[in-house]
Amino acid sequence: MYRIRFHGRGGQGMKTASRILGRAFFLAGYEVQDAPRYGAERRGAPIFAYVRAAKSPINERGIIQHPDLVVVADDSLIGLPAAGVLSGLTDRTIFLFYSDTDEKSWQHRLNLKNTLFTIPVDTQAVDPLQRRYAGVSCVGGAARLTGVLDQATLKKAIEEEMADRSPHTVSTNIDHANATFSLLAQHDTIIEEGAAISAVGYEPPKWLELAPDPAAICAPAIYGGGTSSKVQTGLWRTMRPVIQYDKCRQCWWICSTFCPDSAISVTENRYTRIDYDHCKGCMVCVMQCPSHAILAIAEKDADKVTLQEVPS
Amino acid sequence: MKRTLLTGNGAAAWGARLAAVDYIPAFPITPQTEILETLAYWVDNGDLDTRLVTLESEHSMITAAGSSAATGVRTFTATSSQGLLHGMEMIYTVAGWRVPFVMVNVSRGLAAPLTLESDHNDIMAARDSGCLQLHCATCQEVLDSILMAYRLAEHPEIRLPVIVNLDGFYLSYTREPVAIPDDDASRTFVGEFDSGSIHFKAGAPLSHASAVLGGSTYSYFRYSQHLAAQRGLSVYEEIAEEFARTFGRRHDAVEGYRHEDAEYLFLMIGSFATKGKEAVNSLRDAGWKIGLIRPHMLRPFPVERIYSLARGKKAIAVIDQNISMGKGGVLHTELASALYGKPGAPPILASFIGGLGGRDLPYEELFEIAKTLRDSAAAGATPPPRLLYTETELLEMRKLQAIAGVRIPFEEVHHD
Numbered sequence: 001m002y003r004i005r006f007h008g009r010g011g012q013g014m015k016t017a018s019r020i021l022g023r024a025f026f027l028a029g030y031e032v033q034d035a036p037r038y039g040a041e042r043r044g045a046p047i048f049a050y051v052r053a054a055k056s057p058i059n060e061r062g063i064i065q066h067p068d069l070v071v072v073a074d075d076s077l078i079g080l081p082a083a084g085v086l087s088g089l090t091d092r093t094i095f096l097f098y099s100d101t102d103e104k105s106w107q108h109r110l111n112l113k114n115t116l117f118t119i120p121v122d123t124q125a126v127d128p129l130q131r132r133y134a135g136v137s138c139v140g141g142a143a144r145l146t147g148v149l150d151q152a153t154l155k156k157a158i159e160e161e162m163a164d165r166s167p168h169t170v171s172t173n174i175d176h177a178n179a180t181f182s183l184l185a186q187h188d189t190i191i192e193e194g195a196a197i198s199a200v201g202y203e204p205p206k207w208l209e210l211a212p213d214p215a216a217i218c219a220p221a222i223y224g225g226g227t228s229s230k231v232q233t234g235l236w237r238t239m240r241p242v243i244q245y246d247k248c249r250q251c252w253w254i255c256s257t258f259c260p261d262s263a264i265s266v267t268e269n270r271y272t273r274i275d276y277d278h279c280k281g282c283m284v285c286v287m288q289c290p291s292h293a294i295l296a297i298a299e300k301d302a303d304k305v306t307l308q309e310v311p312s
Numbered sequence: 313m314k315r316t317l318l319t320g321n322g323a324a325a326w327g328a329r330l331a332a333v334d335y336i337p338a339f340p341i342t343p344q345t346e347i348l349e350t351l352a353y354w355v356d357n358g359d360l361d362t363r364l365v366t367l368e369s370e371h372s373m374i375t376a377a378g379s380s381a382a383t384g385v386r387t388f389t390a391t392s393s394q395g396l397l398h399g400m401e402m403i404y405t406v407a408g409w410r411v412p413f414v415m416v417n418v419s420r421g422l423a424a425p426l427t428l429e430s431d432h433n434d435i436m437a438a439r440d441s442g443c444l445q446l447h448c449a450t451c452q453e454v455l456d457s458i459l460m461a462y463r464l465a466e467h468p469e470i471r472l473p474v475i476v477n478l479d480g481f482y483l484s485y486t487r488e489p490v491a492i493p494d495d496d497a498s499r500t501f502v503g504e505f506d507s508g509s510i511h512f513k514a515g516a517p518l519s520h521a522s523a524v525l526g527g528s529t530y531s532y533f534r535y536s537q538h539l540a541a542q543r544g545l546s547v548y549e550e551i552a553e554e555f556a557r558t559f560g561r562r563h564d565a566v567e568g569y570r571h572e573d574a575e576y577l578f579l580m581i582g583s584f585a586t587k588g589k590e591a592v593n594s595l596r597d598a599g600w601k602i603g604l605i606r607p608h609m610l611r612p613f614p615v616e617r618i619y620s621l622a623r624g625k626k627a628i629a630v631i632d633q634n635i636s637m638g639k640g641g642v643l644h645t646e647l648a649s650a651l652y653g654k655p656g657a658p659p660i661l662a663s664f665i666g667g668l669g670g671r672d673l674p675y676e677e678l679f680e681i682a683k684t685l686r687d688s689a690a691a692g693a694t695p696p697p698r699l700l701y702t703e704t705e706l707l708e709m710r711k712l713q714a715i716a717g718v719r720i721p722f723e724e725v726h727h728d
Contacts, residue, residue, distance in 0.1 A: 019317075022487060026317055034317070035486040059590035061482055061583055062672050199594040202676045204683075206703040217718055220425035224717025 001054035002030075003064045003194050004142060007085050008073035009129065009238065011043040016161060017073065017135030018049035020177075021142055024149045024157035025053035033058050044129060044236030044280055046083035054193070066090050068194045071142055073134040075099035076299060078110070080235055089114065094191055096141050098134050117141065117187065119180050126298040128238040133176040140177030147189025151181055229278065233261065237281030240297045241274060245308045247293035248272075255285040255294065271310050313497075318490040320483030323451040324390065324416045324476070325350035326490070327458025329360050330498035331414070333388040336364040337376035341395040342428050343480035344418040348390060370399035377413050378406025378473070382520055384507030386462070387413035392480065393420035393434045400437065406473060407442030408537065409520045411510065412465035413473050414458055415443070419582070420480040421669040429670025430480035432582065432634040436642050442537050443473040444544050445611040447581045449567075451488040453608070454478050456555065456563055459493075462502050463551045470540050470547055471508075477610075481670060482583040493559055501558050544612045563608055566617040570596060571603030576685045577621075577628045577658075578604045579647060584633060584673050591678035602682055607643075615650040622651060627660035627685040633667040640697050641665050660688045666700030673700065 004021065008014035015036040022034030030053040038047040050064045065088045075097055077083040095116040097106060103116045119141050125131045136158065143149040155174050162170050212218075243255075248271060256264040256272050263279040264272050274285075286294045297305050318326065324347045328336070336355075338348045354360035367373040370391050377389045391399065396417055406413075417438070421431040435445065444464060446457045454476065461474040478484060493501075511518060524530050548565055556562045569589050571577060580588045585606040595602045605621045605628075607614060622628060632641025639645065644663040651657040664681055667673050677700050688695045713720060 019487065023317060026489060031489060032317060033486060033488050035319075035481075037481075058488070059586040059593070061486070061587050065674070196597070197590060197594050197675045199591070199598040199600070199675075199679045199682075202679050204680050205674065205677050205700075207680075207698065208701055208703045208706055210699055210701055210706070213720075217713070217720055221718075222716040223719075224715070227715055227717070230715060 001052055001058065001060070001193055001196070002069075002146060002191065003067050004051045004069045004071065005064050005067040006049045006051075006071045006073065006135075006138065007077055007083055008047060008135065009043070009077065009236070010038065010045045010047050011129045012073050012131070013135035014047055014049045014073060017071075017139050018051050020136065020139045020157050020161045022051045022053070023161050024139075024143055024153050025051065027153050027156055028149055030055060031058050033061070037063060042236065044238060046077055046080060048084070060197070064088070066194070067093055069094050069096060069142060069145065069191050071096045071138045073098045073138050074128050074238075075101060076128065076238065078106070082235065086110065092192070092194075094145065096138060096145065098138055115190065117145070117184060119183065122176070126301075128298075133173065136173045137176045137180045140180035141184050143177070144181045144184040145187055145189075145191045147191070151178055154178075154181065232277050233280050234277045237279060238299055239281045239283055240276070240299055240302045241279065241281070241283060241286050242295045242297050242305055242307065243272065243274060244293050244295060245271060245311050247291055249291045249293070251290065254288055254290065258284050258288045260284060267310055269312070273310055313491055313493055315489055315491045317487040318451055318455075318492075319346065319485055319487050320448070320451045320454050320478045321346035321418070321485070322350060322487075323455040323490050324458065324478065325354075326492055327455045327476075328388040328414075329354060330455075330493060330495065331386065331388070331459055331462045331502050332499055333362055334385045335380045335387045336362055337373045337380070337387070337389050338364055338366050339368075339370050339373045339391065339395060341370075341392045343420060343484040344390050344392040344395070344416070346484070347416060347418070370395040371402055374399035374402040374406060374415075377415065378402065378409055378411050381406070381411035381413040381473075382409060382510060383512035384505065384510045386505040388415070389413070390416040390418070392418040393422060396434050397422065397437060400441075403438050403443060404441045405521065408533070410471045410537065410540070411473070411520075412471050414461045414465055415473060415475050416454075416458070417475050417477045418480050418484045419477055427669040428480070430482055430633075431668045431670065432477075432632075435475065435477045436634045436636075438475060439611060439642070442541060443475045443611065444470070444541060444609070446474065446476050446608060447610050448476065448478045448483065448608070449583050449585045449606060451483060451486070452490045452561070453563060454483065455490055455492065456559070456561060457608075459498060459502055460548070460551050460555055460563065464544060464548050466505055467547050468506075468508055469543050472537070472540060472544070477582070479583040491559075491561075497558065501555065542612045545609065545614050545617075548609055564617075565607070565609040565614045566621060567606040567608055568621045569604040569606070571605060571621055573601055574603035575601040575626045576682060576689070577602070577625050578678070578681070579606070579628055579630045579643065580604065581607055581610065581643065582633060584631070584667055587673055587675070588631070588678060591675050591682075594675065595679065595682055600682060613646055613650065618647065618650050619654055619657070622658055623654075623656040625658040626689040627662065628658050629662045629664055629681045629685050631664045631666055631673070631681070635665050635668065644697070659692070660685065660694050662688060662695050663697035664700060665697065671700070
């Protein structure tokens with residue numbers, strides 16, 4: 001059985017990508033199971049989707065513990081523990097990253113000996129959430145690595161899964177899938193189907209007898225106030241608003257009021273400051289700023305910009 | 313027939329479409345909403361000639377479903393979790409009216425604390441309502457069960473609502489290959505709704521569900537409903553047989569998997585039963601004599617069918633994805649009552665509670681459950697009920713509690 005896991009951010013089309021690959025397997029005569037897995041849906045947050053494909057009916061269900069292939073459509077997720085990109089990897093797990101950073105760098109950074117491929121990023125869009133073809137490019141690569149899906153099948157799968165889109169959108173997606181399919185030609189069939197789950201030599205679960213706790217402990221209550229600030233929603237951000245204080249006209253209420261996450265605070269001298277731990281990068285402030293004093297910078301380029309100090 | 317990839321929700325919508333339903337009272341709730349969205353889309357573009365009405369709550373929605381069925385109209389509706397509970401007064405009431413319709417419940421754990429993910433406590437709350445229950449393990453079974461459910465509900469000796477249950481996420485949002493039967497074949501199989509004594513006509517008044525004071529009248533009506541529900545098993549079996557002849561797919565009231573020569577059995581319902589089958593395959597490869605039984609029909613409870621599959625086994629593990637507070641797993645209790653005192657009843661019925669609120673059921677746990685069965689059978693003693701919960705999970709819980717400002721005594725955290 002092929003067990004393939006897709007990682008991306010909400011809005012990057014991981015569900016669609018997993019469905020295109022699932023459909024391609026199905027058209028090629030495989031039994032298939034594909035599903036997205038997310039919490040409350042939200043743009044920019046890490047999500048994953050998975051595809052199982054086998055020649056016989058599939059009884060496995062739910063999340064894939066030990067994937068044969070891990071596809072990552074947004075390389076800014078790789079370093080985020082919350083994204084779980086490396087979860088359940090085995091010696092034979094193969095990685096496919098949509099990234100301009102080369103294979104050797106990733107292997108070095110992650111201390112991985114696993115086989116790893118990269119697909120160059122479509123540089124048209126700076127914001128990763130606007131890279132419309134990240135998902136389908138990954139599908140093209142994944143299809144080639146299995147070696148059991150041809151371009152005609154891939155084309156048909158895209159046409160069926162995107163039946164409600166315009167012919168231009170469909171053909172552009174097919175072009176992107178074909179490009180990565182060709183790019184990885186020399187690695188055709190590198191992924192092998194994973195073995196069935198074995199009841200021999202498994203690691204037994206460390207079950208625990210749950211002892212009764214007093215109600216003050218085990219009632220589902222949150223006693224500490226402000227705990228939501230501990231959730232760093234800034235990790236969902238792909239674009240960063242940066243205030244240029246030399247252009248700021250101190251009309252402090254506009255950006256701070258429009259910010260839907262209360263992530264812009266006002267200083268004593270009527271300047272504003274962005275809380276990057278909780279700014280989700282919606283860019284509403286950038287759109288609202290009357291003096292155009294807020295820049296929109298891609299997260300990956302953020303370290304190239306010097307943050308201006310709030311004037312005293 | 314067309315075979316394609318559908319989610320469990322998509323399969324449910326197709327079931328309603330192929331049954332040519334006339335009326336759909338609707339109210340959204342995760343993870344069910346996609347069913348009603350799909351049906352609404354079809355109504356909108358003319359693929360489905362049905363009246364779909366959004367109501368202001370599930371209480372009204374289920375009232376509308378019962379009322380439309382009481383006028384002789386084929387009715388479909390769907391809900392989940394808190395929605396099912398919100399409509400619970402009417403679930404019991406419309407079943408008491410003895411009117412037939414089909415409702416899909418997409419299982420989701422109950423508040424509090426709130427969750428969106430799956431377990432069976434919602435559908436178990438409707439267990440005693442008089443609605444019959446079919447529990448699905450695959451997306452295909454969802455579609456097929458809805459077609460069979462209309463036959464069952466509308467049978468003149470039954471005339472009760474049927475709830476078709478599918479698990480949230482694990483089926484609702486998971487695509488699998490599903491064979492969609494042809495319109496004609498489906499309509500021929502389901503047939504026209506012959507409403508019999510049910511009618512709603514000006515000039516011919518009919519009053520449903522009058523008040524009855526004095527227990528004896530009440531007892532007659534209530535026990536008659538129970539007898540109708542029990543009759544549901546043999547009627548279902550006739551329908552399932554005809555379904556198998558027509559469409560080539562069998563959906564027995566109780567599915568047995570590699571059970572014939574088994575010494576040990578898992579008993580599971582719903583989509584996790586397919587994981588159970590996979591574990592059976594792995595254990596068989598490792599030399600175990602183990603199988604699985606899966607009640608597809610939960611109301612009526614197919615006592616004799618379960619007994620015939622369980623008879624002579626050394627031990628059964630019941631894996632309940634629900635919990636009756638203060639008692640334990642509901643299916644475990646039901647199995648015990650079905651087998652107690654019968655010749656050849658397995659001496660060991662072990663209770664496991666797992667998969668609450670969508671918690672995964674890893675294969676290692678199923679293997680370990682098998683080992684527990686073997687050890688218990690050898691020792692001749694039933695093991696205490698077990699929650700499938702690990703040390704790591706409690707450790708993670710303690711971290712969350714620390715963030716939540718829960719004051720936990722030092723020795724509670726460092727208990728070893």
